[in-house]
Amino acid sequence: MGDVVKTGVCNTAGAAERATAGSPPTTGRTPRMRHACLAAAGECMAELLWPTRCIVCDAAGQVLCDACARSLRFVDLYRACPRCGAPFGRLVCTECNSYSMRDAGRSRLPFRQCVSAVVFDERSARIVRGRKDNGERRLAHHMALAMARVVPLEWLGCACVTSVPSTKAAVRSRGFDHAYELARELAALLGMPCQPVLRTGQGFDQRALARRQRFANMEGRFAATSPGGQGAWDGCVLLADDVYTTGATLMAASDALLEAGFSQVRCVTFARVY
Ligand SMILES: [Zn+2]
Numbered sequence: 230m231g232d233v234v235k236t237g238v239c240n241t242a243g244a245a246e247r248a249t250a251g252s253p254p255t256t257g258r259t260p261r262m263r264h265a266c267l268a269a270a271g272e273c274m275a276e277l278l279w280p281t282r283c284i285v286c287d288a289a290g291q292v293l294c295d296a297c298a299r300s301l302r303f304v305d306l307y308r309a310c311p312r313c314g315a316p317f318g319r320l321v322c323t324e325c326n327s328y329s330m331r332d333a334g335r336s337r338l339p340f341r342q343c344v345s346a347v348v349f350d351e352r353s354a355r356i357v358r359g360r361k362d363n364g365e366r367r368l369a370h371h372m373a374l375a376m377a378r379v380v381p382l383e384w385l386g387c388a389c390v391t392s393v394p395s396t397k398a399a400v401r402s403r404g405f406d407h408a409y410e411l412a413r414e415l416a417a418l419l420g421m422p423c424q425p426v427l428r429t430g431q432g433f434d435q436r437a438l439a440r441r442q443r444f445a446n447m448e449g450r451f452a453a454t455s456p457g458g459q460g461a462w463d464g465c466v467l468l469a470d471d472v473y474t475t476g477a478t479l480m481a482a483s484d485a486l487l488e489a490g491f492s493q494v495r496c497v498t499f500a501r502v503y
Pocket residue numbers: 283284285286287288293294295296297298
């Protein structure tokens with residue numbers, strides 16, 4: 230049993246993380262102090278019963294401990310591909326060259342540039358799956374922090390941050406829109422607005438599909454939401470997602486964002502499969 234339970238003292242860091250998980254950022258005083266106090270008391274009780282543990286090393290205290298957050302395999306942006314953000318692709322990129330693009334049924338990337346914070350390995354996979362599959366929503370803040378650090382300054386001039394839309398079935402089964410929540414955390418850190426620009430139709434979970442199947446599964450998958458509609462947006466948009474695997478999802482979403490009227494799409498992901 231964790232230290233928190235032994236001492237009987239509420240883990241304020243864990244409880245604070247619980248209390249703010251999934252909540253939009255607030256400024257100034259909240260008019261619902263009583264509700265906030267009750268919520269905080271409930272979170273302290275939850276912390277006593279189910280102490281917060283690090284998703285990577287299982288140490289008690291934080292949902293992602295400082296040591297594990299520092300030990301992630303961060304992408305070296307000076308070695309990464311300047312277009313698709315593949316780690317070690319600066320000189321020769323195997324991910325967005327003409328052969329790879331032909332596999333994707335394209336001549337070029339639809340987005341202007343992509344950057345990723347960390348390499349997708351065992352540690353970052355635990356973070357992604359812990360949030361997406363196990364519902365640990367507090368990890369969104371930690372992921373967004375890592376993403377915010379790799380967003381180039383000039384991207385802050387984009388009109389808004391947006392996300393790849395989740396299917397209704399995925400939102401129902403998880404209880405939250407994992408992609409939009411991550412985009413919202415990132416937007417708050419960058420001081421930018423977050424807009425749900427795209428909607429999605431039916432589709433299969435990409436995780437079980439091979440590379441070519443992923444691109445086929447994504448064709449025409451996204452469209453602009455109403456009341457914006459096609460051609461209603463302009464300027465640059467920052468598209469955020471948790472993992473860049475083949476790029477099929479980001480490319481399909483970028484197509485739809487360009488159709489919606491944006492002149493440029495820039496992408497940022499927490500992890501990059503390589
Ligand atoms: Zn840890």
